[in-house]
Amino acid sequence: MDYIEILDTTLRDGAQTTGLSFTLEEKLKIAEKLDELGVDYIEGGWPASNPKDYEFFRKIKDLALTHSEIAAFGSTAKIGTPVKHDISLNSILDADVSVAVLFGKSWTLHVKRVLKCSLEENLETIYNSIDYLKKHGLKVIFDAEHFFDGYLDDPSYAIEVLKTAEQAGAEVIVLADTNGGNLPSTIARIVSNVKTVIKKKIGIHTHNDSGLAVANSLVSVEAGVRHIQGTINGLGERCGNADLVQILPPLIFKMGYNVLRTNLPREEKLKKLREISTYVSEASSIPLSPYHPYVGEYAFSHKGGVHIDAVLKEKKAYEHIDPALVGNYTRLVVSDQAGRSAIIQEASYIGLKLSKDHPAVEKALQEIKEREAKGYRFDNATGSIRLTILKALGYNIDRLKVISWRTFVEKGPTDRVEAVITLQVDGDIVHGIGHGVGPVHALDLALRDAVLRRIPYLESVRLINYKVSVVDAGEGTGAAVRVFIEFTDGKSRWACTAYSRNILEASLTALIEGYTYKILIHEIQTI
Incomplete structure (x- = not known):
């Protein structure tokens, strides 16, 4: 099957997600992971837009990338400015990359109302901008911004833009559904028409405003596209870009295309897809939905x-x-x-x-x-x-039996949050006390203080997640809650849950279960 190029724009278009700001270190780490995945191009940013992106192109040279080419993004020259004096074009040259991604206008509405120039001036600017970068030895990927909307409005001019870019020497002509409003049937039909007049490699760049970015990218491939642009987890402007996490698996496993530059067998190519998706989620501070296709916690x-x-x-x-x-x-x-x-x-x-x-x-x-x-x-x-299973089998799960507990919170000249607990641990009465930032924290510390007096190996147990969900919000502050706590001992993980109208009681019950589980598993495994 044909090879499909992948251009990842997580670090450029993805970074334009509202509320997101990657640090330079995060951008470099993501680039390393994308290179390990084997994408063809990593669009590192727009060097003319901010100092961080400019610094990225300087620092990325210190990394030993093995698969991906770094691309710099920019616009065609400003109308009326000679290309040799244009800031955007020269910032790409200053980035010292081998690949440039250049976007230009293909919709007459934008040419007339945004650029406020003639249609001929726009074509001349596109040609001169691409030609300028080509003469400096760069490979040029031309993104025809708003192409599909432009084609629907004035197909002859939209095609003329593509032909101009092709004649100027662009290696890839990318059709962009910039507003993300077109349907798969429309995308497929227009791509098929473009294939009859453009001989260079055709690419696709879709946005997800209609929830169709992935579908539009895949039907484009069926219509002849051989270059796809997207982001990890679908990050991007407004509703996001096409999600490569959802595009790569069907391309490889369902459509049978050759994708990614690694020499790994087909079944090994995406083994780290969930890992990179999770990392980008953490770096972006945008939680990955547990229902996210392919990589979500609940996907299978x-x-x-x-x-x-x-x-x-x-x-x-x-x-x-x-x-x-x-x-x-x-x-x-x-x-x-x-x-x-x-x-x-x-x-x-x-x-x-x-x-x-x-x-x-x-x-x-x-x-x-x-x-x-x-x-x-x-x-x-x-x-x-x-x-519950162990209890049904006859195991004693009341190993940590609560006799009494109390919490005390004082706010004023002296702030104090304290918890005291009395437990029966395998028949022995033990007491614990804890001081924390809040009553649940203090109760947890008091419980640990008590159980560690009799069962020291529980020292390895620690909490890694604590969640509270309100069950019946209509009851106001008297609503019942579910508490969910995850634990680890450094080797394995487990989670316990409890339900009560008292958040402290629910928290203590889940904590008791978490430690009890470790006690029983320890005994089962050492028999």
Whole structure:
């Protein structure tokens, strides 16, 4: 199959996402990860726009990139300015790159009302700008801004813009759906028409204002496009750009195209896709939706009993690709909708082999369903689920029994947040005290103070996530809440949940379960 070029513009168009600001160090790290992925071009930024982008092009030379070419972005020359004096064009030359991405106007509306010049002047500027960069030895990718809207308004002029760029020597002619408002059928038809008159490689640059950026990019390939521009996680202006995380898997695994410059086998090419998606999410401070296709935490999760039973027998029954291909994995969610298969699978994670007719399976399943009916939610609460299974098997899960607890908060001349707890730990009475930034924090420290007096190996346990969800907001400050806490001991992770109208009680219950889980697993594994 044909090779499809990928230009990643996360560091330029993605950086224009409202509320986002990458540091220079983050931009360099993202560039390294994109190079490791094997994209053909990394659009590093617009050197004429800000000092950070200019510094990026200086610093990127210190990195030993092995696959990707760095491209600098800019506009055609300002109308009336000789190209040799144009700031944008010369900033690209100063960036000392081998590839330039140059955008120009292809919609008569923009030429007349934004540039306020004649149609002929715009064509002349496009030609001279590309020619200037070509004479300085650069490869030029020409982005025809607003091409599809321009074509629908005046097809002959829009095509004339492309021909001008081609004649000036641009290696790739990119058609941009800049406003993101066109439908796949329109995109495919226009790309097919362009293919009949433009001989150079044709590219696509779509925005997601209609939720169709990925679809429009893929139908463009079917119509003849061989160069795609997009961003990781779909970052970008307004509603974002085409999401490469959603474009690369179908290109490789469903359409059969040759993509990315790595020499890895097809099934190995996207093993780190979830890793780079997660990193960009963290660097951008824009959380990755757990439902994000391919890489989201729940992208391959199964909750319904029928689904879980089928997936355990044949994963293709409810998974369109093997999640491992994109660095993800299958998750089976235990809930009130789950069946026995989910309980059996969850038990296997802690080394317990149960059959479907084992009485503990039905007992654990019924308890989970009853508790969810009362307000609990066990999605991803692996520790709570496994404790329920262990309880059904006869294990004593009341290893840390709360006798009493209290919290004290004083605000005034002296600020004090204190918690005191009395526990029965395997029959022994122990006391703990903690001072924290708030009552939940103080309660956690008091609990640790108590349990570590008797079980020192719990020192390795720490909290890595704490969430509170209001269940019935209509009750105001008396509303019930669900608390979800994730734990780790440095080797494994688990989560526990609790439900109560008292946020402190719910938090303490989830904390107790988290430590109890570690105690039981430690004992099971050391038998």
